[in-house]
Amino acid sequence: MPVMFHKPFIASHSEDKLHQAVQAGSLAGNGSLSREAAALVQQITHAGEVIMTASCSAALQMCATLLRIESGDEIIVPSFTHPASVSAFAAAGAAIRWIDIVKDTRVLDIAALPALISPRTRAVVTVHYGGVSADMIALRRFCDTNGLVLIEDAAMALDASWQTKPLGSWGDLAVFSFHQTKNIQCGEGGALCVNNHRFLEHAHLLQHCGTNKAAFLQGEVPAYTWQVFSSNYLMSALQAAFLIPQLQQCPTVTSHLRNLWQHYSRRLSSVLSPEQLPLVPPQSQHNGHCFTILCASYRQRQACIAFLHEYGIQAVFHYQPLHRAPVWQGAFDAVELPVTEEVAATILRLPMHFYLTVQDVDAVCDALATFFTG
């Protein structure tokens, strides 16, 4: 049997809520189903307030608008991430200051922050790679000391925490993805967590095309009016209806993925060097979103992908350095991020999803043992 890299999790009885939504006949956003989904995300993340969005990218666009970026303002963000982590801020006019990552955790290198801040720095975007975060206490302290907004790109990090405090509750703002590649999914979907109260009123305006419709729906104003420029960021009732049962089964999903992660880690410790294996700091409770290894070179990584393919095992590369992307037309050619470059060239993502079994993981590890040790 082929071992697939990913297979989206679909909770049992997922059709029931969809049926309920169709029966209710109201499929637009911000109704009772969307509020139910938001309450479940809030339960998992302990975030201040959760606003369900059509995608994580949409939530990031809201973050960029919430910052009220002015020309020359700077944002610090890793280059080893998805384009959506950066795009909205750049499109809003921010200058991007790229930060390197730590090799063994693949997350932003806090030690590199002091050299990157300037009087124009507005925010740090930290990306919780595979559900593992940087030291959130140190990062929070750094941002507070320097008057910076902390944004968590927690696209991959639902149900993970740092020192038992859930990811999504540390930043002033945090975003999640429910894209089908994530542990918990509804095809496309996202959430914005607002933990700093000063952003809340503006966030409510932004989600409804810049109107105060949220206040109107709460009965706080007799009619709603257009207040700021924005877009429609709402998650539809259909997305929310599908997402609810997935969220309800989140603990089961996380527990299974963490077990598989531990099994990979145990099995591969006799095949690979510690430097090739991912490190999870003891303060981090990850969600098993992905298991990655580092090969010795780009050529070895590509050879390993082809070798595993022969065994019916699908393994894949991951993010390419964003500061080198064609969109910048060479603007960041002088920027050196050696760890980002190395990790991007050598990282290999192994199969990981809810339907994967311990036997599948054994098959992957056996094949890797043959590849690496002959």
Ligand SMILES: Cc1ncc(COP(=O)(O)O)c(C=O)c1O
């Ligand atoms: C770190 C990160 N941020 C943002 C996104 C964008 O998420 P979405 O597809 O929900 O817009 C992704 C997607 O995989 C991601 O990995």
